Amino acid sequence: MxxxxxxxxxxxxxxxxxxxxxxxxxxxxxxxxxxxxxxxxxxxxxxxxxxxxxxxxxxxxAPSIDLQWIEDRFWVWVHYGATKLGRGELFETIGFLAYLRDTVLGPLAARRVGADPRGIRHLRGLGRTWRRRAAGAAPPV
Structure with missing residues (x-):
């Protein structure tokens, strides 16, 4: 090298x-x-x-999101995080929320606005894009 x-x-x-x-x-x-x-x-x-x-x-x-994979595991993950919170393991709960953000929420938010679902560094910018698109759309009835 x-x-x-x-x-x-x-x-x-x-x-x-x-x-x-x-x-x-x-x-x-x-x-x-x-x-x-x-x-x-x-x-x-x-x-x-x-x-x-x-x-x-x-x-x-770009990598694709397997929605069924997320659906199969989501409530198990939520239960896991709730038990950590219930036992007072706050730092473990924070770590779980970071994992959920990286694995589920970030890629789903990116997919929602049509961006590549990889990484979460630009998630805040994607939120602005989504708000602009939602502001131009009609409110739900």
Missing amino acids: RQASRPCGSLQRPLPRPRTPPAVELDSGAERDFAERIEDPEILWDCDGLLASSLAQQPPA
Whole structure:
């Protein structure tokens, strides 16, 4: 990996701000490792063109939400969280709510506004999008 990064210059200096993701990610995976992906990577070096041809064969696809999988487990999860709360295990309850947000509520909210259901970092922005759409819609009767 170090030999592959030498043409890029020194990558050992820290970025000026803490918690900033790395500016360059070097990946030396096989072409088959890129078959299933959610977005196309930027290819910096592909000497024989195998990676580019592998990426062209299968387009990226967003992960789908299995609604039945969520339905089968949702009330079990809620019961689990309620028992934690009933026993006074507040930090366990907070952890459970974070899991529920990551696994169910975030992806469902993203699906509702037509966004990719991956991650919850942009959930607040999705809420604004949903409110704008709902404001233009007629109120329920």
